Amino acid sequence: MSKPALERIARALCRAEGHPENIKFEGKPMWQGFLPNARAVLIELQNPTDAMAKAGAKSAFDLVLDVDAHGARTMFAAMIDAALVDGA
CATH class of the missing domain: 1.20.5 (Single alpha-helices involved in coiled-coils or other helix-helix interfaces)
Known part of the structure; x- marks a missing residue:
């Protein structure tokens, strides 16, 4: 099964910033810190x-x-x- 769009976008944003997406940061994979930005992208694309x-x-x-x-x-x-x- 494919990953949810928000996760895929968050991972892409993480990589674009030069971070390894699965490295732990504050106990969570680094890409999870990009979820708010990914959500903002999708909200903007609604229109x-x-x-x-x-x-x-x-x-x-x-x-x-x-x-x-x-x-x-x-x-x-x-x-x-x-x-x-x-x-x-």
Whole structure:
């Protein structure tokens, strides 16, 4: 099973800062200290740009789903909401 999105983002942020993600810091793996930043990233992404919404709508349309930009925004927000809950 894949890791929750929040954990994957936190680990990536940890690595980007040059830290080994699993080294212990204050008794916990270092990456866990990046969870607040990962959550902030996902919260910001809950509101996709127009370009993102259009791309999502086009992708859905290409998959034979009839979704406009508003529908794509709704789907995207639901996906981010799920990622926030999954990694809580």
